[in-house]
Amino acid sequence: MTTTVWLILAIILLIAIFVPRVGLLAIYKTYRTTQEREQVEDALKHLLDREQHGRQASPESLTGALSLQRGQVIRLIEDMETQGLLESRGVNLFLTTEGERWAMHVVRAHRLWERYLTDEARMPLEKVHGESERREHSLTDAQLDDLDAALGHPTRDPHGDPIPTRGGTLLKEEGMPLTAWQSEGPVRIVHLEDEPALAFEQILAAGLRLGQTIRILDRNPQRYLLTDGETEYRLAPAVAANVSVAALPESEIARASSIPLAELTYNQKAEIVVLDEAVQGFTRRRFLDLGLTPGTVIYPELKNFFGDPRAYRVRGTLIALRKDQAAQIWVKPV
Amino acid sequence: MEANEILAKAESLRNDLSTGFRDEIVKSLYTEAENIAKRAVKGATDKKYDFDQKVDRLVTSPYAGLPIMLGLLGIIIWLTVSGANVASNAIAFVLFGIGDWGRALFNQIGMPWWITGFIWDGVYLGLAWVISVMLPPMMIFFPAFTFLEDLGYLPRVAFNLDWMFKKTGAHGKQSLTMAMGFGCNAAGVIATRVIDSPRERLIAILTNNFVPCNGRFPTLIMLATVFVAASFPPALTSFVAAGTVVGVVLIGVAFTFLASWVLSKTVLKGEASAFTLELPPYRRPNVSRILYTSIIDRTIFVLWRAMQTAAPAGAIIWILANIHLGDTNLARAIADWLNPFGLLLGLDGVILLAYIIAIPANEIVVPTMMMVYMGAGMMVNGPSSNSAIFDLLVNGNGWTMLTAVNLMLFALLHNPCATTIMTIYKETKSLKWATLSVVMTLGTAFVVTFFTASIARLLGWV
Numbered sequence: 056m057t058t059t060v061w062l063i064l065a066i067i068l069l070i071a072i073f074v075p076r077v078g079l080l081a082i083y084k085t086y087r088t089t090q091e092r093e094q095v096e097d098a099l100k101h102l103l104d105r106e107q108h109g110r111q112a113s114p115e116s117l118t119g120a121l122s123l124q125r126g127q128v129i130r131l132i133e134d135m136e137t138q139g140l141l142e143s144r145g146v147n148l149f150l151t152t153e154g155e156r157w158a159m160h161v162v163r164a165h166r167l168w169e170r171y172l173t174d175e176a177r178m179p180l181e182k183v184h185g186e187s188e189r190r191e192h193s194l195t196d197a198q199l200d201d202l203d204a205a206l207g208h209p210t211r212d213p214h215g216d217p218i219p220t221r222g223g224t225l226l227k228e229e230g231m232p233l234t235a236w237q238s239e240g241p242v243r244i245v246h247l248e249d250e251p252a253l254a255f256e257q258i259l260a261a262g263l264r265l266g267q268t269i270r271i272l273d274r275n276p277q278r279y280l281l282t283d284g285e286t287e288y289r290l291a292p293a294v295a296a297n298v299s300v301a302a303l304p305e306s307e308i309a310r311a312s313s314i315p316l317a318e319l320t321y322n323q324k325a326e327i328v329v330l331d332e333a334v335q336g337f338t339r340r341r342f343l344d345l346g347l348t349p350g351t352v353i354y355p356e357l358k359n360f361f362g363d364p365r366a367y368r369v370r371g372t373l374i375a376l377r378k379d380q381a382a383q384i385w386v387k388p389v
Numbered sequence: 390m391e392a393n394e395i396l397a398k399a400e401s402l403r404n405d406l407s408t409g410f411r412d413e414i415v416k417s418l419y420t421e422a423e424n425i426a427k428r429a430v431k432g433a434t435d436k437k438y439d440f441d442q443k444v445d446r447l448v449t450s451p452y453a454g455l456p457i458m459l460g461l462l463g464i465i466i467w468l469t470v471s472g473a474n475v476a477s478n479a480i481a482f483v484l485f486g487i488g489d490w491g492r493a494l495f496n497q498i499g500m501p502w503w504i505t506g507f508i509w510d511g512v513y514l515g516l517a518w519v520i521s522v523m524l525p526p527m528m529i530f531f532p533a534f535t536f537l538e539d540l541g542y543l544p545r546v547a548f549n550l551d552w553m554f555k556k557t558g559a560h561g562k563q564s565l566t567m568a569m570g571f572g573c574n575a576a577g578v579i580a581t582r583v584i585d586s587p588r589e590r591l592i593a594i595l596t597n598n599f600v601p602c603n604g605r606f607p608t609l610i611m612l613a614t615v616f617v618a619a620s621f622p623p624a625l626t627s628f629v630a631a632g633t634v635v636g637v638v639l640i641g642v643a644f645t646f647l648a649s650w651v652l653s654k655t656v657l658k659g660e661a662s663a664f665t666l667e668l669p670p671y672r673r674p675n676v677s678r679i680l681y682t683s684i685i686d687r688t689i690f691v692l693w694r695a696m697q698t699a700a701p702a703g704a705i706i707w708i709l710a711n712i713h714l715g716d717t718n719l720a721r722a723i724a725d726w727l728n729p730f731g732l733l734l735g736l737d738g739v740i741l742l743a744y745i746i747a748i749p750a751n752e753i754v755v756p757t758m759m760m761v762y763m764g765a766g767m768m769v770n771g772p773s774s775n776s777a778i779f780d781l782l783v784n785g786n787g788w789t790m791l792t793a794v795n796l797m798l799f800a801l802l803h804n805p806c807a808t809t810i811m812t813i814y815k816e817t818k819s820l821k822w823a824t825l826s827v828v829m830t831l832g833t834a835f836v837v838t839f840f841t842a843s844i845a846r847l848l849g850w851v
Contacts, residue, residue: 177588177659207411208403220400330412339411341585341665348416349409356442357668360451361552364561366668370419371432373445373668375548377555380664 093192094131095140097121099158100165102141102150111147159223160199165191166212166219167202173213174206174336180213181259184249196221206336213335215246215265215299230299233271233279234292241270246299254297261288266332268303314388316353316367317381324354325386334383346370347384441670448545458546461537466571467631469530469603470610476525484517507707510767515703515753518768519695522752526603527691530572531683539674543568547666557646558653560589561666563596567645570600573691574805575812577602582816588659592649594813595826598805599645601638604751608800609634611755615775615782616793641801644833656825694808698749703768706746706757710766720761734835735795735842735851737787744799749807754800762786791851795838802834 072079101120105112118128132148135141140154150158168187172178178186194202200221203209211217219225230245244267249255263269263281272287273280279295281288290298313328327349330342346369347353356373357366366375376384407413447453488509495505537543543565551561562584570577577597584590601609613633618626653659709720717725720742728738743757759771762781772778782788804827805813814823845851 177586179659210403222400329409337586343412343415345665345667346419348419349412350416351419357445357449357548359449359548359552360454363555364548364551364664364666366445366548370423373670375544375551375561375664375666375668377551377664 089192094121094123095135095138096157096161096192098131098135099140099150099154100161102148103155103158103162106150113146113148117148156223159219159225160196161191163203163219163221164194164199166216167199167206167209169212169214170206170209170218170336171202174338177337180264181252181256183213184252184255209335213265214249215244230301233290233295233298233300236271236300241268241303242300243268243303244298245301248297248299254294257294258290258298261290262286263288263290263298264333269300312387313385315382316376316384316386317365317378319355319386319388321355321358323388324352325388327351327353328385328387331383331385338380338383342384345374346372347374352389353386437670444671445545445668448542449549454549458549461542462568465530465533465537468533469526469572470606472529473525473603476528477521480524481517481521484521488513488517503711506711506766507704511704511707512700513703514768515699515701515706516696518703518756519699519750519752520692522607523604523695523750524688524692526606527572527688528684530603531576531687532679534569534572535679535683535687536674539672539679541669541671544666544668548668551664551666553646554649555664557650558589558657559592559649560584560586560664563589563593563649566593566597567600567642570597570602572603572687574598574600574602574809575691575694576687578809578812578816585665588653588657591657591817591822592652594816595652595822595829596645596648598809598826598830599641599648599802601641601801602751604806605754605800606634607752608754609637609797611778612793612797613637615778616790619775619779637797637801640798644802648829648833691808694811695750695806698807699753702746702749702753706753706760707767709746710760718764718766721764724761733842734799734838735791735845736799736838737792739786740792740796740799744803747806748804751800751806789851791842791845795841798841799834799838802830802837804831804834 070078075081098117098121101117102112105116114125114128114132117132118125121128121131123131132141132143135154136143139151140157142149142151165187168190169183172183172186173180203218203221209218215230217225236242244263244265247255247258247263247265267283269281269283269288271279272282274292276292279290279292281290316325316327319325327347329349330339330347334342351369353367353369355365356368357375359365363378364375365378365381366373367381448457491513492505492509495509546568547561547564550564554561554563563581565583566577566580569580574597577600578594581590581593581597584593610630613630614626617633618629621629706720709723710718712719714722724738724742726738727741731737731739731741734741739758739761742761743754746757747754753768756768756770759765759769760767762785763769763771772781782792804810810823810827813826814820817823
């Protein structure tokens with residue numbers, strides 16, 4: 056009697072462990088494979104990043120970047136060498152063509168995810184990077200193509216970094232660090248470095264965002280003083296080095312005399328100049344669908360008793376927008 | 390050219406596009422559309438435009454806006470409750486008559502008692518009850534609601550109330566889906582399709598159940614009349630009862646905001662999506678379209694789903710009431726077993742049993758409770774006078790004021806009915822959100838009733 060019970064229990068246990076795909080062993084194997092793949096991909100990303108910044112990668116730098124034990128890293132490097140992903144020459148590590156192709160794939164996945172999370176899922180900007188780190192390892196090339204097409208083939212991620220194409224071509228990073236910019240006059244923020252996270256959070260906390268037009272008021276070893284015409288921003292030089300700027304493009308100069316839609320007074324007619332750079336994806340499509348295209352005449356017609364939202368007359372229809380949305384549409388009073 | 394070459398060419402050209410090329414495409418589409426419209430469409434007269442503007446100023450003004458809104462909502466609910474009462478009695482008279490006739494027929498041809506009972510006192514009675522209680526309010530509420538929708542008034546309500554929803558991370562249009570929820574929560578969940586941003590739509594779906602639907606109104610009205618209004622002079626009874634129900638509804642609205650806020654700070658964390666709301670010009674309502682959308686799309690749809698779940702529920706109720714264990718039946722035995730937990734929440738075992746059985750349709754909560762309290766073999770209406778109901782519940786079954794208050798709260802906050810859960814699953818296509826909608830509401834109901842019961846006991850009120 057008891058023997059039968061034990062036998063049945065043992066059989067159940069064996070099945071639970073060894074059954075394909077859903078068994079404990081299979082689950083553990085999948086977990087290990089995923090973990091290994093993630094380590095390999097993180098290592099590839101680190102090497103690519105070093106290469107692009109003209110610095111050498113070594114087992115030491117890799118240990119720091121992956122926060123692993125030194126022994127684990129050595130084993131990882133050996134594995135990757137047998138797979139033909141990297142070569143070590145002396146103390147330095149180099150990507151092979153195959154390794155670079157794979158690294159580009161991961162970078163592309165990461166930046167497309169960032170674009171998706173910001174534009175479509177509308178996740179707060181400071182969380183996007185971490186979430187993408189988790190998601191970048193799971194997609195195939197074909198799935199990335201679909202994501203790319205669904206997002207409308209974006210060229211840059213929300214931090215301004217270029218997104219590689221499927222073939223692995225990468226636009227050159229434009230702009231230079233704020234600390235290296237010398238000439239006078241307004242500049243545009245073209246990139247906010249999201250690593251280290253602490254500096255990125257300080258940039259966001261100061262209120263700076265991508266695509267913003269700013270002017271450098273003052274610089275000294277203690278701090279940088281910037282302005283967008285209304286608000287003043289203060290940054291420590293170490294943080295300012297993570298903000299890249301470039302000269303203003305033509306369209307921005309057209310925007311110079313415009314004001315946000317939210318600042319119009321009642322029945323003051325204005326013409327839409329441009330939708331803010333920060334508005335992308337879902338929100339931008341929605342605005343365009345409603346006919347909020349450049350050149351359209353618009354004016355506030357109706358207010359809520361709390362002043363927000365307001366309803367605007369545009370192309371004969373009445374459309375209500377909240378204040379933060381109306382602040383992203385630039386208009387010129389006519 | 391080969392397909393791949395074309396793709397490669399497109400790829401290489403894409404880099405030279407200016408960032409705003411999509412804006413330019415849409416702009417050119419609009420320019421073209423404008424040209425066509427200029428040739429083919431004659432503009433509305435200034436007179437119509439001025440009129441619309443005057444109405445808009447009135448319904449969104451600080452002093453008139455809110456009273457107009459509450460007034461209209463009050464009128465619709467009053468019309469629904471009072472009108473439905475008459476129609477419900479008429480339908481019940483006919484359907485229950487058919488039931489009596491069927492039972493008599495079965496007895497005549499010598500069917501065993503349990504077949505007759507199962508079919509006519511179980512399945513059929515469940516169906517008849519749900520139809521007679523559910524159909525009339527929906528037939529009144531949905532057309533009235535669709536009338537306001539067709540008129541163009543409802544978007545103005547969303548416009549007026551958006552500031553509150555914005556604070557809780559939700560969308561102004563949620564006010565409309567909540568209003569729809571008074572008619573039926575399943576219809577309210579479907580109505581969330583008007584909210585175009587996914588995050589805000591999920592908030593509206595998950596919190597819709599905190600608005601009591603008209604299947605739950607009978608319970609609230611009964612309790613308000615028997616327990617609250619009874620201690621007031623007869624002249625005031627109906628006002629006090631109505632006031633109590635309004636109070637419960639307001640508690641529900643408060644919970645909606647609280648739940649929306651918590652959701653948007655936790656599982657549905659994210660930036661506020663684009664709030665865009667079109668305020669269409671006022672139109673003369675189209676009667677045939679109103680009748681079509683409200684009767685076919687909403688009433689029949691909801692009723693059909695409810696009937697699918699009400700028939701098995703009727704069968705289960707009959708079985709529970711007619712399987713005897715010694716000198717008590719199964720329903721009573723389960724209720725006794727649930728009693729300690731029920732008392733902990735300031736309710737009792739019978740109420741919990743009624744709510745478990747009534748998952749398919751909340752309309753049958755009161756008849757099921759009455760059945761168990763009176764020891765009947767099928768769902769019954771209960772005593773006909775308010776004082777007799779009071780006597781049955783308080784003297785016969787140990788109810789207190791706490792039981793009545795907590796039952797009202799439980800009726801307001803508990804899990805959605807099966808139809809609504811099914812609808813949530815269909816609308817979100819996710820088991821996760823459907824489960825969360827149940828866990829969240831049921832959890833809230835347990836916590837709140839336990840809390841009020843503990844406080845009442847601590848202060849020695851009961």
